[in-house]
Amino acid sequence: MARRPGKLSADDKALWKKVTESTQRLRTTAARPDARTETSEAQPRKAPKLPEVKHPRFQIGERANQSRKPHDLAPSMADRIAGQPIAMDRKAFGKMKKGRLSPEARIDLHGMTIAQAHPVLNRFILDAVAHDRRLVLVITGKGKHRDDGGPIPVRHGVLRHQVPHWLNSAPLRQHVLQISEAHLKHGGQGAYYVYLRRKR
Template identity: 45%
Template structure:
């Protein structure tokens, strides 16, 4: 079977009619003459517009690019920064003394070495028990975190990031008045002061 060497005159005429009826995707791109289309040179430079014209940004191999303006392109705030941005729901003088480490916690819970699945029920039981007993200031120690080694991968310091969320969600949200990072003498970044509402 012989190999075809190009378009016949009839095929070329049919192709030119189809090409004339097509709507260009990029009208600003120059239209090459038919002769140049038929025989492109091997070293002809690429005249297509750069990817930046379509909103694409270069990235390194192994890096997942974040959409422009997305939350992933902005660094996530630390748990301490998120807590500092929350409104003050307790007496300012008591809050100042608490965050300076001048108030002694009445009870403490150490979550070191626990997985997220173990820590959540332990935290719920501890906080609700302290609230029932009328305690006001308790300390929850999470540690700075080296990662959770369970079956699913989680980021380092998973407890440190998750505990403030749990303290503001049911069933603990109704008992908790304020959460703040602990003073360095009570654990610093690896612990939280939990100020409880008055019981009853």
């Protein structure tokens, strides 16, 4: 049978008194609307002032190396041919560039595809060598600018760029002494003078 709590002893009362002295009373005034709490009476804190940081003005890329060379784009075919050393007689070369030498034979590749033009050019040059001709004219045309809309760009004037490569490749390389862009009266940028070596 449970024992009824009796009266507190003197020791219990002394202990309880110590407990109540060490505790803090809860704020019961916060429940009343007319009561002012300590937080409302206190002034709002000001935000701390941040230190001022000075940034020097700059532009993106101002320290980049400005002495870089421009992109090395492939030179045009006319520039490449003009940059070749003169292998033939200089006087004859000067006359040829001014259009004073008449070609002994000519071929017109204008309008042909690469597959058609390559064997025709080979046959023409080898035939000129067999007949001991020195100066021949190869007409390529300037080419039309056409864009098929594909991912790979199409070079402007395909034959004009391809013919010098063929002339500098076997079996024609051993017979060709000089290649030069034709004078205006012989086709200008749309034709080449091909000066052949003497038959041995």
